[in-house]
Amino acid sequence: MGKVIAIANQKGGVGKTTTSVNLSASLAAMDKKVLLIDYDPQASTTTSLGIHRQSLKHTIEKVVIGDVQIKDAVFKIENTSLHMIPTTIELSHLGMKVRSTELDEMYILRQRIETIKNDYDYILIDCPPSLGFLALSALHASDSVLVPVQCQYLAIDGLTQLLNTVHTVQKNLKVNHYQLSIEGVLITMLDKRSKAGWQIVHELKEYFQDGVFETIITTNVAVQNAPTHGVSVLQYAPTSMASKLYKSLAKEIIKHNEPQTI
Ligand SMILES: Nc1ncnc2c1ncn2[C@@H]1O[C@H](COP(=O)(O)OP(=O)(O)OP(=O)(O)O)[C@@H](O)[C@H]1O
Numbered sequence: 001m002g003k004v005i006a007i008a009n010q011k012g013g014v015g016k017t018t019t020s021v022n023l024s025a026s027l028a029a030m031d032k033k034v035l036l037i038d039y040d041p042q043a044s045t046t047t048s049l050g051i052h053r054q055s056l057k058h059t060i061e062k063v064v065i066g067d068v069q070i071k072d073a074v075f076k077i078e079n080t081s082l083h084m085i086p087t088t089i090e091l092s093h094l095g096m097k098v099r100s101t102e103l104d105e106m107y108i109l110r111q112r113i114e115t116i117k118n119d120y121d122y123i124l125i126d127c128p129p130s131l132g133f134l135a136l137s138a139l140h141a142s143d144s145v146l147v148p149v150q151c152q153y154l155a156i157d158g159l160t161q162l163l164n165t166v167h168t169v170q171k172n173l174k175v176n177h178y179q180l181s182i183e184g185v186l187i188t189m190l191d192k193r194s195k196a197g198w199q200i201v202h203e204l205k206e207y208f209q210d211g212v213f214e215t216i217i218t219t220n221v222a223v224q225n226a227p228t229h230g231v232s233v234l235q236y237a238p239t240s241m242a243s244k245l246y247k248s249l250a251k252e253i254i255k256h257n258e259p260q261t262i
């Protein structure tokens with residue numbers, strides 16, 4: 001049974017998409033069966049992996065509203081074993097569309113994913129920068145949430161709101177005998193030369209204790225350039241520090257979820 005992990009933080013530009021793409025690629029490179037779902041109407045994950053929006057017939061939005069079977073919306077990313085379900089801006093209207101149906105709206109994504117959960121080891125969902133319908137339904141569909149936090153001034157600000165939302169979703173899920181755990185807080189974009197940056201790392205570790213991943217993603221130019229080539233940093237710069245860091249994050253996740261395999 002695959003594990004569904006939402007990559008979420010309502011703050012914009014903290015590295016959700018970058019984490020989704022490169023962590024998925026790293027897990028796939030470690031022979032895990034991985035499906036990445038782009039659940040942000042900005043479609044940054046879709047374009048980062050070289051999928052052209054104009055050519056898209058099957059998207060996650062169509063899956064959720066029931067026009068397309070989830071299996072038929074899965075793309076295999078060229079030259080990798082990674083699978084993904086793309087999106088378009090149309091996803092932003094999803095809330096209105098599903099509200100007019102009979103189904104319990106918050107659980108539709110969960111129901112769709114459940115039909116293919118057995119086909120994967122990990123299913124990652126890249127969430128939009130909000131705590132609106134899309135992010136909430138992604139949390140309702142997930143087994144855990146990974147929270148990327150940009151290593152900068154006021155990093156902790158806003159996290160309380162996110163954690164309160166996670167607690168509310170946990171309570172809702174419990175009623176239906178589901179669980180949502182916190183996979184971990186991932187510190188992103190640390191400038192290793194910055195004293196202030198290390199001070200923020202210290203504060204985050206004090207605040208979240210073991211909840212922070214040991215791997216810290218430092219600022220890296222290859223990470224910024226890879227999406228313009230439509231590939232993950234593992235393909236763009238396989239020997240870069242960034243590739244090593246995302247593989248190290250993948251190892252932490254595998255160790256936590258499948259201790260017997262490492
Ligand atoms: N380790 C890194 N080093 C350098 N730049 C990075 C790194 N991680 C992310 N970035 C850059 O930071 C910007 C924001 O990253 P990203 O798009 O992953 O954030 P996001 O949380 O998904 O944003 P949004 O909230 O808009 O969805 C991008 O331009 C990305 O290339």
Ligand SMILES: [Mg+2]
Pocket residue numbers: 016017018040044126127
């Ligand atoms: Mg994003």
